[in-house]
Amino acid sequence: MVVISNYPPTNFQFIRRNRKPLAVGDVFALQLPGGKYLHGCIIICGAKTGPMPGANLLYIYKDQSDDIEPKFENLRPHNxxxxxxxxxxxxxxxxxxxxxxxxxxxxxxxxxxxCFWSVARKRYLSETGVRCSWLQRVLNTKFRGSWGLTSYLGIDDCISEAIGLPRISE
Known part of the structure; x- marks a missing residue:
């Protein structure tokens, strides 16, 4: 657990701040307790039609690494x-x-x-906010997200649960 000034505690380890503009295809690293890294990629940046204007759609991949540099061949949707x-x-x-x-x-x-579940609309929506078809829902059984903005603390909870770390928020 890391506590930086007045920030809420998280399982993510502080690496360094970045204020540069984000872009589609940016690959990023996050560090877990114990020093291992996970990698992710920005798939949609500054969405005009996402759950909130300017939202970014991320993929976070399961391969943990000792190196901050990713193995690009592992950055695939099945992973x-x-x-x-x-x-x-x-x-x-x-x-x-x-x-x-x-x-x-x-x-x-x-x-x-x-496909993202919208609690407010009680339906699945695509990344553009259009209702998902039956086929889209079937194809996305494993990878259905939530239609809404998730804070880095919410992402921390999702990752912690997926890899078996205690959630800080509990």
Missing amino acids: LLIPPVWTNRMAWTRGYFVPVGRMEVTSSQRLRSH
Whole structure:
């Protein structure tokens, strides 16, 4: 657990702050307790039609590494640790996510479609806010996310649960 000034505690380890603009294809690292790294990629940046204007859609991959540099061949949608997640820039500005590279986001690096559960609308929505078809829901059984902005603390909870770490929020 790390406590930085007045920030809430998290399992993410502080690395360094980043205020540079984010872009589609930015690959980032986050550090877990014990020093291992996970990697992620920005799939949609500054969405106009996401759950909130300016939201970023992230993939976070399951392979843990001793190295902050990713193995780009492992950054594929079949290797996701948690479902795609919408978030803002705070994990970068607070120093928990750091840029470590960039890749072209092609169809082989993306899920064929995205489905997110909207609690308010009580239906599944695509990344553009359109209702998901039956086929999209079937194809995305494993990777259904939530239609809403998830803070870095919420991402911390999802990752902690997925890898068996105690959640800080509990």
